Amino acid sequence: MVHAARFYFPPVLKIAGAEYxxxxxxxxxxxxxxxxxxREDEPMHGVYMYDDMEHDGLAQFxxxxxxxxxxxxxxxxxxxxxxxxxxxxxxxxxxTK
Numbered sequence: 001m002v003h004a005a006r007f008y009f010p011p012v013l014k015i016a017g018a019e020y021x022x023x024x025x026x027x028x029x030x031x032x033x034x035x036x037x038x039r040e041d042e043p044m045h046g047v048y049m050y051d052d053m054e055h056d057g058l059a060q061f062x063x064x065x066x067x068x069x070x071x072x073x074x075x076x077x078x079x080x081x082x083x084x085x086x087x088x089x090x091x092x093x094x095x096t097k
Contacts, residue, residue, distance in 0.1 A: 008073055008074055009022060009025070009071070009072060009078075009081045011069065011072045013083055018086075019085070020083035020085055020086065021038075021084060021086055022038070022071045022072060022081065022082075022083055023037065023038055023071075023082045024036065024037045024038065024071070024081070024082040025071045025078060025081050025082075026078070026079055026080040026082075027075070027076075027077040027078055027079065028079045029077040032052065032053060033051075033052045034049065034050060034051040034052065035049070035050045036048070036062070036070060037049075037050065037059065038071060046062070047070055048060060048062060049062040049064075
């Protein structure tokens, strides 16, 4: 089995002319699940951490992971990474339909 932690995940993927930004990273180890989610909604800009063993399972803004770059690269225990289309590319694709 190949583990996602062995892959380098860049901040931006370019596929067929569209740009996708890293949005979330999920981790799992020994029945413990946690995730990091980047939000760009004003005024709530930053990275939120969800940990099933802390804060009654509610996501919290994380000072430790306060920037989107904290989702990039090699990370142990990664089992999923999510990217979203940038707003500029998303609006352009909606106009062409």
